[in-house]
Amino acid sequence: RTSMEGSTMPKSPKVEKGLKGTSDKRSDKDFIFGKLIGEGSFSSVYLAKDIHTDLEYAVKVCDKDHIRKEKKVEYIIREKDVMNILNSKQNPTAPFFVKLYYAFQGATKLYFVMTYCKYGELLNLIQRVGFFDRECTRFYTAEIVRALEHLHSLNIIHRDLKPENILLDEDMHIKITDFGCAKILTEDNVEAINDGRKRKSSFVGTAQYVSPELLDSKTCGPGSDLWALGCIIYQMVSGLPPFRSKSEYFIYQKILKLEYDFPDGFCEVAKDLVQKLLVIKSEDRLGAKDKESYPSIRAHPLFNGLDFEALHEITPPKVAPNL
């Protein structure tokens, strides 16, 4: 609430507008909506400009009836809860996550005002250039590792990590988004994970990136995100994800049998890291036994000479077309 509210200030339109701009409440009237920038399963994301500050945001708009009918209310609430945790615990010097600025509702819609990531999805960038060279692969892999270290330190698992929801901000640093499928590990199931018992999960992510344990024992832990990281590194180097087939069913079969191979010329150092992440048993994946952060992953030769703590200060390497 502004301190001036209820004061004897003249209600001239200018002041009225000025007042409006300073209060923390927002409604859809405060934004000019622009182009559609992405479609989620139960939402559309628009580019929008705040009329008071001229700042650009990405606004996720959900239809209330549609969400109720499709019983997706818990996903919306989960996403908001996770983003509020991230907002309060976001590392200010290494903000690797899309920020939620405002959430409000209109007559029929819910609105979530978030960071606008000017250079869109990592998937789009990989497809545009074909594949990344070793410098870009190791830089963006390191940024994802840093983001996962932060996320997992808050006992949050993303569960649907993929190049579509790794976004690129105006400085070409990553911001991870789409936490509708995330899992917040509470004390009891953190123990369950730690002493090997697993957390039952009803949710399965996007076929190409889903981990074997999510498919066969319906369990999930931080290792599910490490598996997805392995798939994403493979995709940065080769341009395609490792497990591909004509249908989701056949993709699942390949994942469970670890049926994938490396194209000729695949960078040997990156290949070694992928092979240490795409391991069927989640507890045997590189980093799975690390207590704090992922020192075992940071120590991998792919990152030789890279200062993980200074990642956000480094100007990201130019992603040049390789086709």
Ligand SMILES: C[C@@H](Nc1nc2c(c3cc(-c4cn[nH]c4)ccc13)C(=O)N=C/C2=C\CC1CC1)C(C)(C)C
């Ligand atoms: C993955 C996501 N795609 C996207 N989600 C967001 C974008 C975004 C931006 C571009 C873009 C920017 N310039 N050109 C394209 C392309 C796709 C985007 C953004 O800027 N800020 C927050 C976003 C999402 C936050 C909200 C989901 C929680 C889906 C497909 C789910 C909409």
